[in-house]
Structure formats: structure tokens, C-alpha cells
Amino acid sequence: MKHFLTILSHEIRMLLVSASTYIAAVLFLGVMGFVFSGVLENYSSSAQEISPAAVFFQLFWLPVWFMVPLLTMKCLAEERRLGTLETLLTAPVSTTEVVLGKYFAAYFLYMLLWASTGGFFYILHHYAGDARFTDAGPLLGGYLFVAVTGLLYVALGVFASSLTRNQAVAGIFAFVLVFMVTIGLRFASTMEVINLDSMASIRTAVDYSNPFRHLEDFTRGIIDTRQLLFYLSGTVLALIFSILGVEAKLLHS
Amino acid sequence: MSPLPSFRAVRWIRTLNLLAQAVLVITLFGGLNYLAVHYAWRFDLTRHHRHSLSPETLSYLKNLPRPVRIVVTLTEDSDNAQVAQAYRDVSGLLREYVYATENNPRGRVTADYIDVFQRRRDAEALGITQPNTILLLCDGRPRTIDLPALYQMQGGEKQSFLGEQVFTAAILDVASPAKKKIYFLSGHGEMQLDDVSPSHGLSALYAELGARNFAVDSLDLSQTRAIPSDAAVIVIAGPQGRQQPEEQELLRQYLATRAGRIIALIPPMYSPGLDDLFYDWGILADDVLIYDRGPDGQNGIGDLILRNYGDHPVTRQLIDNNVPVRFGTTRSVRTDPGRPPDTNLLVTDLVATAKTAWGERNYRLRNAHQFDERVDLRDAKRGLAVAAASERVTNNGNLQFHVPGGRLVVFGSADWIANGNLATIGNLSLFLSTINWATDRDIDLKVPSRPIDKFQLSLSQSQLVRLRYSLLLLVPGAAALLGLIVYWTRRN
Numbered sequence: 001m002k003h004f005l006t007i008l009s010h011e012i013r014m015l016l017v018s019a020s021t022y023i024a025a026v027l028f029l030g031v032m033g034f035v036f037s038g039v040l041e042n043y044s045s046s047a048q049e050i051s052p053a054a055v056f057f058q059l060f061w062l063p064v065w066f067m068v069p070l071l072t073m074k075c076l077a078e079e080r081r082l083g084t085l086e087t088l089l090t091a092p093v094s095t096t097e098v099v100l101g102k103y104f105a106a107y108f109l110y111m112l113l114w115a116s117t118g119g120f121f122y123i124l125h126h127y128a129g130d131a132r133f134t135d136a137g138p139l140l141g142g143y144l145f146v147a148v149t150g151l152l153y154v155a156l157g158v159f160a161s162s163l164t165r166n167q168a169v170a171g172i173f174a175f176v177l178v179f180m181v182t183i184g185l186r187f188a189s190t191m192e193v194i195n196l197d198s199m200a201s202i203r204t205a206v207d208y209s210n211p212f213r214h215l216e217d218f219t220r221g222i223i224d225t226r227q228l229l230f231y232l233s234g235t236v237l238a239l240i241f242s243i244l245g246v247e248a249k250l251l252h253s
Numbered sequence: 254m255s256p257l258p259s260f261r262a263v264r265w266i267r268t269l270n271l272l273a274q275a276v277l278v279i280t281l282f283g284g285l286n287y288l289a290v291h292y293a294w295r296f297d298l299t300r301h302h303r304h305s306l307s308p309e310t311l312s313y314l315k316n317l318p319r320p321v322r323i324v325v326t327l328t329e330d331s332d333n334a335q336v337a338q339a340y341r342d343v344s345g346l347l348r349e350y351v352y353a354t355e356n357n358p359r360g361r362v363t364a365d366y367i368d369v370f371q372r373r374r375d376a377e378a379l380g381i382t383q384p385n386t387i388l389l390l391c392d393g394r395p396r397t398i399d400l401p402a403l404y405q406m407q408g409g410e411k412q413s414f415l416g417e418q419v420f421t422a423a424i425l426d427v428a429s430p431a432k433k434k435i436y437f438l439s440g441h442g443e444m445q446l447d448d449v450s451p452s453h454g455l456s457a458l459y460a461e462l463g464a465r466n467f468a469v470d471s472l473d474l475s476q477t478r479a480i481p482s483d484a485a486v487i488v489i490a491g492p493q494g495r496q497q498p499e500e501q502e503l504l505r506q507y508l509a510t511r512a513g514r515i516i517a518l519i520p521p522m523y524s525p526g527l528d529d530l531f532y533d534w535g536i537l538a539d540d541v542l543i544y545d546r547g548p549d550g551q552n553g554i555g556d557l558i559l560r561n562y563g564d565h566p567v568t569r570q571l572i573d574n575n576v577p578v579r580f581g582t583t584r585s586v587r588t589d590p591g592r593p594p595d596t597n598l599l600v601t602d603l604v605a606t607a608k609t610a611w612g613e614r615n616y617r618l619r620n621a622h623q624f625d626e627r628v629d630l631r632d633a634k635r636g637l638a639v640a641a642a643s644e645r646v647t648n649n650g651n652l653q654f655h656v657p658g659g660r661l662v663v664f665g666s667a668d669w670i671a672n673g674n675l676a677t678i679g680n681l682s683l684f685l686s687t688i689n690w691a692t693d694r695d696i697d698l699k700v701p702s703r704p705i706d707k708f709q710l711s712l713s714q715s716q717l718v719r720l721r722y723s724l725l726l727l728v729p730g731a732a733a734l735l736g737l738i739v740y741w742t743r744r745n
Contacts, residue, residue, distance in 0.1 A: 017743060022736025029729040037721045040710060044717055047709040049338050049411075119728035127720045128710060137299050192372065208290065216345060221299040229289040237282045244271045251264050251271075 003093040007101030015109050028067060028113050035059055036120045051135055052124065054219040056117075057142035058212075061182045063113075064153055068178050071109055072157025073171035075102040076246060081165040086250065095250075099158065099243050107154045114146050137221040145218035148231045149211060153178050155238035162245040185210045295352060303703060306349050310421045314353045317360025319428045323347060323420075324365050324379055324388040327400075336385055339400055343387065346416045350424075362424065380464075389427045396427040396466040401682075405702060406573035413702035427466055433485040433692050435462060436472040442493030444667060446471055451673030455490060458670055461681065462688070474500040480507045486691045489517040491667030495526030505530050508659035509645075514691035515660075518667035521584035521616070534643040534661045535600040537589035541630050542582060542616035543637060543665075547609030556581050557666075561605040561636045567662065567686045568603055571679055578604065578679035580639065581668035585612045585630055587638035598645055602638035603662070604683075610637050639665040642690075662687050 015021050039055050042048060048055075076099070079085035088098060125134040160174035161167075188194060188206050195203065207213065214227045297305040306314070325347070327340040347364040354362040369376040369384045380395070381388060387398040402419050404411045437446055437455070446469060448454030462469050472481070474496075480487065480503055487507065489496075496504070504527070507513035519525045521542045531538055545551050552558055560577045562568040571578070588600045612630030613622045630637060645658035669680045712720065 017739060019736065019740060022732060022739065025732040026729045026736070029732055030725065033724040033726075033728060037724045040720065040724075043708055044710040044712055047707040049705055049707060050341070051706070051708055116728060116732065119731070120724055123720070123723045123727060127712060127716060127723075130708075132706060133708060133710075141298075195372070195375075208286070213348075216341075217348075220304045220345065221297060222304055223296045223298060224293060225295075226286075226289045226293045230286055233282050233285050237278055240278045241275065244275055248268060248271050251267055 003091075004097040004101055007093065007097055008104050011101055011105030012108055015105060021109065024067075024070065025113055025116070028063060029116060029119075032063060032117050033120060035062065036117075036124075040124070051138045051219075052133055053121065053135070053138040053142050056120075057138075057145060057215060057219055060142075060146060060149070060215065064149075064178055064182065065175060067110065067113065068153045068157045069160075069171040069174035071106045072154060072161050072174055073167045075106060075158050075161040075170075076242070077161045077164055077167050077170040080249070081167075085246070089250070095243050095246050099162070099239060099246060103155060103158045103239060103242075106158065107150060110150050110154055111147060114143070114150070118143075138219045141218040141221050142215075144223075145215050148218075148228060149214075151235040152181070152231045152238065155235040155242070156181065159238045159242040159245065162242040162249075181209075182211055186212050291356075293352075304345065304349070306353055306417060310417055311353055313421060313425060314350065314360070314362065315357060317354060317357060317362070317424070317428055319359065319391050320361045320363070321424050321428055322363050322365065322390045323350075324367055324381065324386075324390065326367050326369050326376065326381055326384050326386045326388075328366075328368055328384070331385075336400075339385075339403065342414050342416060343403070346414075346420065350420065360428065389423050391427040394427055394432070394466050395464055396423050397464045398423055399682075401570060401574055404705075409575060411705050413704045415702050418702065432466055432468040434468040434470065434481070434483045435486045435488060435688070435692075436470055436481065436484050437488045437490055438474060438492070439471045440473040440475045441496060442491075444490040444671065449672065452668065452671055453491070454672045455670065457672040457675045458684070461675070461685070465685070467688070467692075474503055479503065480511075480513070484513070486514045486516060486688060489515065489519070489525070489527075490670065491518055491520050492525050493523050495524055497526070501527055501530055505533060508534070508661060512658045516662045516664075516687055516691055518664045518670065519584065519586070520667045521582055521665065530661075531663065532589065532592070534645075534659075535589050535592040535595070535598050536641045536643055536661065536663050537587055537591075538663060538665065539585040539587070539612055539630055541585050541612030541614050543585060543606060543610050543612050543639065544622055544624075545606055545610035547607050550607040550610055552579070557583055557606060557610070557639075559604050559606060559639065561607065563602045563605070563638075565601045565603055565642055565690075567642060567683070567690050570682060570686060576679040576682065578683050579669060579674060579677045580666040581674070582666060583639050584665040585637045585639060586641050586663045586665040588641055597647060597658075598643060600641060600643045603640040603642050604664075605632075605636035605638045608633050608636050612637055642687075660691055662691065 036052075036056055039052055039059075042055075043052060076085065079088065085098070089095065121134050121139060125131070128134075156177040157174040160177055161170040163173065164170050185206055189203075189210055193199065194206060208226070209230060214224075214230075217224055217227065295305075297303070325340075325343055327336055327343060329337055329340045329344075331337045331340070344364075344366070347362075350362045351364055354360060367376055367379075367381070369381060369386075376382070379388060379390070385400055387400070389396040389398065398419055403414065403416050405413045405415055437443065439445065444453050444455045446455050446459045449456045459469055472484075472487070474480070478499075484507070487504065504513075504515060508515060508530070517525070517527065519527070519538055521540070524540070525538075528538075543557060545557060550557060557580045558577050559580060560575075562572050564572070570576075583606075587602055592598075592600070610631070611624040613624075614628045614630070615625075616622065624631060632638075640663065642660070642662045644660045647658055668674060669677070670684050675681050675684075710717075
């Protein structure tokens with residue numbers, strides 16, 4: 001795995017010097033700033049019983065739907081389309097190192113974008129004059145939730161990218177996967193058919209993997225090992241599938 | 254034929270190898286998560302473990318003897334913000350109860366969330382017809398939790414969330430095999446449980462008590478000559494005749510020697526024959542009829558609107574929520590000013606009229622009634638009391654608690670619990686609080702309440718605009734500036 005760090009540092013350097021990264025960051029932060037200012041409008045009109053951080057993170061799915069496909073669709077699909085993946089693999093690097101290097105670079109950028117939203121809370125703290133608005137519990141819990149779930153979502157994006165040469169298809173497939181894992185599970189838990197007695201085990205599985213339920217725990221400062229294991233094992237599963245997918249494509253190309 | 258396999262065969266063998274790896278990884282994923290469900294830990298990182306159940310609740314749940322199903326009909330997307338917030342509070346709390354009892358095979362707590370409009374059939378099967386209901390079920394026995402009971406109010410604002418205390422008490426109550434039994438006396442013209450008339454019937458009250466896991470029956474002391482051993486509370490609802498001396502003696506013995514609980518609703522114009530009993534317990538029921546000509550004291554049909562409460566567990570919820578009660582014909586019932594001093598007897602006036610009310614002694618006369626200070630009763634400072642509670646406690650020397658003895662609550666009116674008046678929200682709440690106090694249902698769990706934090710931005714319009722622009726421009730601007738620096742550096 002010694003070449004993993006080389007690939008990772010290369011990918012991160014390419015991201016940090018690319019103009020598109022900063023354009024994406026400006027747009028992302030602009031949208032999230034707009035969302036956050038909308039959230040704070042409610043707090044100026046009447047007292048609320050939920051902290052602004054908890055409300056902000058309830059909208060985690062909005063950037064996830066758009067940023068994850070955009071960050072990951074180029075990962076492997078572009079390499080395969082240009083034919084550089086086979087060239088790269090002639091070097092003494094394994095498929096695992098390549099996939100992990102690209103994955104962690106995408107995850108690094110994903111977390112960098114989310115971490116920069118901490119600036120919003122700094123601004124809020126400056127204006128609110130009440131330390132409870134930036135209470136550490138919901139803030140840390142929310143960012144931890146983003147970090148843990150980001151592992152899975154970026155891995156799903158990399159998996160989608162490993163299946164095709166076309167960036168657009170990879171992006172759309174990543175969007176569908178992330179949509180199903182976020183809103184899809186929440187919708188499934190409200191379906192009437194799932195409340196039948198015969199669907200008890202499926203209902204349990206849906207409730208277990210519902211990210212909005214996990215978010216409630218994280219923003220209240222509760223860490224559950226089941227939720228951590230779910231995301232970590234899901235990440236490993238998606239990455240292994242990505243590696244297997246790339247190797248299968250290489251075998252049959 | 255070459256002994257070496259062909260490229261094609263090798264390719265397919267390697268593909269099968271990859272497929273096998275995929276299946277194994279999926280199995281590993283499923284197995285790990287299945288194990289995680291049964292071997293899990295939850296860590297509450299908040300200060301004082303705000304969102305975790307207290308050790309007392311956890312010890313009760315660990316030994317829960319029967320499974321309890323909790324059905325919640327609150328919805329998160331309700332138009333009512335209070336209901337939506339209650340949903341979040343209740344669902345977060347119930348998740349802890351479910352997790353805490355996962356490893357208790359006999360006494361598991363499960364929570365179901367039902368939208369009464371989307372799943373009407375399921376709701377009707379459970380006897381739920383209204384939304385915003387919380388129902389506990391154990392072996393078919395129901396127990397309802399009212400939404401206002403979950404919050405401590407002050408000045409109309411929610412101060413703290415009492416959910417853990419309320420749910421733990423309700424779970425313990427419904428999982429307990431024995432139902433508390435309430436006997437309504439009969440034989441002297443009292444209001445009857447099977448009477449559906451709006452002015453005199455108690456059928457609605459019977460249903461409400463059943464929904465709260467009480468067993469209810471009627472009792473005619475002139476027939477039985479004894480109070481059953483399973484009597485948790487005796488209710489005397491609007492007698493029109495006098496209790497016989499031997500019946501009164503049975504009730505006195507019940508209160509004094511069995512730490513019994515009696516709720517007496519004594520309307521005016523009838524003498525209940527319980528004067529000695531009331532005297533023993535420091536309560537005086539005056540033979541007067543209350544009138545109130547003040548602007549806020551009576552409604553259009555002459556019912557008394559009462560808002561003046563004494564501080565007592567029976568009236569606490571009415572005080573917190575600022576809810577009035579409505580009584581029809583009412584007499585004065587108050588702490589007996591002539592009672593002998595007794596430190597073990599705690600008497601409290603529960604409900605009083607407005608200061609403009611008076612107790613008319615000559616109510617049988619047909620002329621228009623006016624206050625006559627020579628004969629009528631009035632308390633211009635505090636209003637006339639129309640209900641009182643008396644409790645005998647035993648102070649065990651240096652111990653920091655009192656051992657409760659008998660409890661007696663007397664109301665000077667009875668029609669407020671009739672079918673036609675029970676729907677008045679304050680009336681039902683007052684009677685249920687009285688029953689809960691009489692049956693010790695308010696278990697004094699040492700469970701801390703969860704204070705409710707309120708977040709509000711107190712900013713002027715210009716500050717709000719500056720905040721909005723800061724959020725939209727500062728952080729994205731910083732990212733843009735960084736991008737420009739990187740671009741310029743690369744160019745040079």
C-alpha cells in the first residue's frame with residue numbers, strides 16, 4: 001500500500017490547484033449560506049425549541065445529492081474513458097491502491113467543503129451573542145454525522161463511477177444510489193405495506209438503516225455503535241465492490 | 254490438447270472468483286450488522302447525560318414483566334408546531350425505551366407511530382379516533398397519556414419535558430397485573446355509571462376511566478354492609494339522599510384504618526349525611542347556594558366559571574395551563590375554621606370562586622337573591638372555596654418523608670362530571686387529577702425533567718440584513734479569494 005499515499009497526494013494536489021474545485025466550493029457555500037440564512041429567519045420571528053445546528057444538519061441531504069455525484073463521477077469513469085486506467089495499472093500499483101487513493105481524495109474534498117460551513121456558525125455566534133446558539137453538542141454531533149455518512153456516500157459515488165466510462169451516467173447513477181440511501185429509506189419507512197406483520201424483518205432493517213433517525217441521535221450527542229458500524233461496513237462494501245468492478249471490467253475489456 | 258487452461262477459461266474463473274468475493278463481502282456486511290444489533294453500546298456525550306434514561310427508569314425496565322406496546326398518533330408534519338415538537342420529543346424518548354428493553358425477552362417496549370388519517374383502520378382497531386393520542390397497551394389493557402401531562406408549564410410556556418417520568422409511571426402501571434378499582438356508591442340517588450343522560454349520567458366518565466386502566470364498579474353499602482378490600486377509591490357522586498349512620502361509619506373506618514380514599518361530590522340543596530366524616534377530616538360543606546353576579550364569574554346559563562386554584566397536586570396542571578373549570582349549582586366546601594388543631598391533617602382549599610361570589614343561605618326562597626351580609630357567606634379577599642382536599646399523614650420522626658394515610662376530596666357540585674359537562678377540558682382534567690392523587694398514581698419517581706431550551710434571535714432589521722449578507726458573501730467570498738490566490742500563484 002506504499003503507493004497509496006503517492007496516488008492520494010497526487011489526487012489532492014490536482015484538486016487543490018484546479019479552478020473548478022474553487023468554483024464548486026463558492027457555489028456550494030453560497031447555496032448552504034442561503035439555506036442557513038433561511039433557517040435563521042424562523043429564529044428571528046419566534047422562539048424555537050430546536051437548535052439552529054440541528055435544523056441545518058437536517059438538510060444534509062441537499063448538498064449530498066449534488067456534491068457527491070459531482071465529486072466522484074470523474075474518479076474512475078474518466079480514467080477508463082481516456083484509457084489511462086490501464087496505463088496506470090501497468091505501474092507497480094494495485095487496483096485497490098488506485099481506488100482507495102481516488103476515494104480518499106474525493107472524501108477529503110467533501111469534508112473540506114463541509115468543514116468550511118463552520119464559518120456560518122462563527123458568524124452566527126458573532127451576531128447572536130448567545131452561546132447556546134453554537135452549542136457544541138449538536139454542532140459536533142452534526143459534523144460527526146456528516147463525516148461518518150460521507151464515508152458511505154462518497155464510496156457509493158466511487159462505486160457508480162467504477163461501473164461506466166461515461167461521467168454523466170456515473171453521476172446519475174451516484175445520485176440514484178445516494179437518493180435511495182437517504183430519502184428512499186425514509187419514504188420506505190412511511191409506506192403502509194411495510195407496517196404489515198409479515199414485513200416485520202424488513203421494517204426492522206429499514207428502521208435500522210434510516211439516516212434521519214441516525215441524524216437525530218448524532219445531533220443530540222448520542223453515539224450508537226450500530227450506526228457507526230453500519231456506515232463503516234457499508235463503506236467497505238461499496239469500496240470492495242468498486243475494486244471488484246474495476247478488476248472485472250479490466251478482465252473483460 | 255494443451256494441459257494449460259485457455260485465456261478465456263482463466264478469465265471466467267477469475268470472474269467467478271470476483272463474484273464469490275462479492276457474495277462473501279455481502280454476507281460479511283449482513284453478519285456484522287446483525288451482530289451489531291445484539292451487541293451494541295450507546296454513549297451519551299452531553300453534559301449530565303440529558304438524553305439518556307435515568308438509572309431508576311433503567312432498573313424498572315430491566316425487570317419489566319410483560320411487553321408493552323406504545324402507540325403514538327402524533328405526526329412530525331402536523332400543522333400545529335406544538336404537536337410537531339411533541340412528536341420529536343416523544344419519539345426521541347421512546348427510542349431510548351425501546352433500546353433499553355431490547356435484551357429483555359419478557360418485557361420489551363415497542364413503539365408504533367400511526368397516522369389516524371392514513372391508517373384509519375389500524376387506529377380504529379385500537380379504539381383511537383382522535384389524533385395526538387398516546388396509548389399504552391399491555392395484554393390488551395389500555396392506558397392513555399394526555400399530551401399536556403408531558404410538559405411542565407409556567408405562564409403558558411413550556412418549561413421542561415416530563416416525558417420520562419410520565420412514560421415510566423404509565424409503563425409500570427399498565428404492566429402491573431392488577432387494575433386499581435374505583436367504586437361509585439349507589440342507593441341514595443347518586444349519578445349512575447350506566448346513565449347516558451347529559452345532565453345526570455356518568456357513562457362518559459366510565460369510558461374515560463376505563464381508557465386509563467381503572468376498573469370501575471358501583472357499590473351499594475346498604476346491601477353489602479362492607480367496603481370491598483380491593484377498593485382503591487370510593488366516589489360519592491351527587492347523592493340526593495342521606496347516608497345512613499352505619500354507612501357513614503363504614504366510610505369513616507375505611508378512611509381512618511385502611512388509609513382509604515374518598516372523593517365526594519356533594520351538590521347543594523341535599524344533605525349527604527356525612528357531616529361527622531367531614532368534621533373529622535377538617536372540611537366544612539356549607540348549606541348555601543353560590544351566586545356570582547360579577548362579569549367573569551358566570552356564563553350565560555348561570556354556570557360558575559372557576560379559575561381560582563389552591564396550590565395542590567390536584568390542581569397543578571390547571572394552574573400551569575391556566576384552564577378554568579365549569580360548575581353548575583354549587584355549594585361552598587372549605588377548610589373547616591372550627592376544626593381542632595392536628596398537625597397530621599393537611600387540608601387545602603382546591604378551587605374557589607371569584608371574589609364577587611357569595612353563598613346564599615335562603616336559596617329556597619323564590620325572590621331574587623341578593624347578598625345579605627347578616628346571613629350569607631362571602632370571602633371578598635380570596636373568593637369562596639368550592640372544593641377541598643384533606644390528607645392524613647404520618648410523620649415518622651426524623652425521616653424525610655411522610656407516610657400517607659387516608660385522603661378525602663370534597664367538591665361542592667356534582668353536575669360538572671355529568672356527560673354533558675365532561676367535555677369541558679378543565680372538568681375532565683380536574684377529575685382525573687383527583688383520581689390520580691387519590692390512587693397515588695403520580696408515582697414520585699426521582700427522574701429529572703429535561704429543561705426545554707428556547708432559541709430566539711433578538712436582532713434588529715438592519716442586523717438581520719447584515720447577518721444574511723455575511724452568510725451569503727463572507728464564507729463563499731473567502732473560498733473565491735483562496736481560489737484567486739491559487740490561480741495567480743500558478744500563473745506566476
